[in-house]
Amino acid sequence: MALQPLNALVTQLATQPIIFVGGKGGVGKTTTAAALASRYAAQQKKTLIVSTDPAHSLGDVLNMSLSNEKTAITPYLDALELNPDVIVDAHFKQVERTIKGYANPDMMPKIREHLRLSKSAPGAQEAAMLESMCQHLVAAADAGYEHIVFDTAPTGHTLRLLVLPEMMGAWTDGLLAQQRRQAKLRSVASSLDTEKKVDVSNPFTKHKPDRWEQAVSVLEKRKQLFRQAGALLHDREKTAIVLVMTADVLPLAETKRAIQQLEETTLTPAAIVVNQLITPMQTDEFWRKRADRQQQLMNEIESSFADYPVYPIYLQQTDVRGTEALSTLLS
Ligand SMILES: Nc1ncnc2c1ncn2[C@@H]1O[C@H](COP(=O)(O)OP(=O)(O)OP(=O)(O)O)[C@@H](O)[C@H]1O
Ligand SMILES: [Mg+2]
Secondary structure, eight states, X not given: OOBOOTHHHHHHTTTOSEXXXXXXXXXXXXHHHHHHHHHHHHTTOOEEEEEOOTTOOHHHHHTSOOOSSOEEEETTEEEEEOOHHHHHHHHHHHHHHHHHTTSOGGGHHHHHHHHHHHHTSTTHHHHHHHHHHHHHHHHHHHTTOSEEEEEOSSHHHHHHHHHHHHHHHHHHHHHHHHHHHHHHHHHXXXXXXXXXXXXXXXXXXXXXXXXXXXXXXXXXHHHHHHHHHHHHHXXXXXXXXXXXXXXXXXXXXXXXXXXXXXXXXXXXOSEEEEEEEOOSOOSSHHHHHHHHHHHHHHHHHHHHTTTSOEEEEEOOSSOOOSHHHHHXXXX
């Protein structure tokens, strides 16, 4: 597909409630995501922009200090930066509260210690972030947002996040099946053992009768969340993935890999943005050479990504900050 005028990107994505902006480090994901969100907000469409990037540059681009809670940037634009530490803490506090409801109080110090260590286990932050992203994703429509734009961390991470709902769903299924088997075994055992000896090695011994139902209901809710989020992510009418790159060799290679990975999961990108392009007709030799090199790469980009609309963004004299400047970047 030939190069498209940039404001056509705003039109193309106008009916997509969920927009993910991904790409290699430093190519302009945050700038593009913030520019799209600012444009929709300027059209009086209620928009939420969420940064899942631990580097937190969204606040800098919007000239606002952001947190895990929504901050109103304009009457139509809200923004938040998911903070993995805060999310993981909240998640484990919740787990502790649930356990406290039915565990033997003597075991709580040990359980607390175990939870403290689990916080830094590999994948804990990612899982907690994913759950939080899915919550925002599922809640956005009910909260009246016409668009939710995700400014994501560099490519690999984003792709993992996008396929994780299915993995988490399967994992939760496994846990639920295990719970069911255990419940069955317990009911058989208790019908055989009328005396009911107390097992001191089990921290959950002095249980309330509904403890398994509680655990199962937490897992079921989670599964439901991942199922809902997964369905939204795989619905092309709902979710659009925009891949940002620059006209350089490494971003081109990474974008090719990303598209291949996305195509394997049926999550094809909706558009490709080539950012930081230098306008041709440069008088200075250095800049002319850079512009010529980019032009060669643009030809390769257009032939490599013939199935996708490609949109150019030109390099600006200064960093683009604030919703007004961001809105005009895409016009
Ligand atoms: N078209 C442009 N013109 C001028 N400066 C730009 C342009 N696009 C991005 N920049 C600047 O380049 C830098 C990187 O952009 P940005 O933060 O949007 O990239 P990113 O892909 O989100 O980076 P990271 O991977 O670190 O999150 C920023 O300083 C930004 O202001
Ligand atoms: Mg960024």
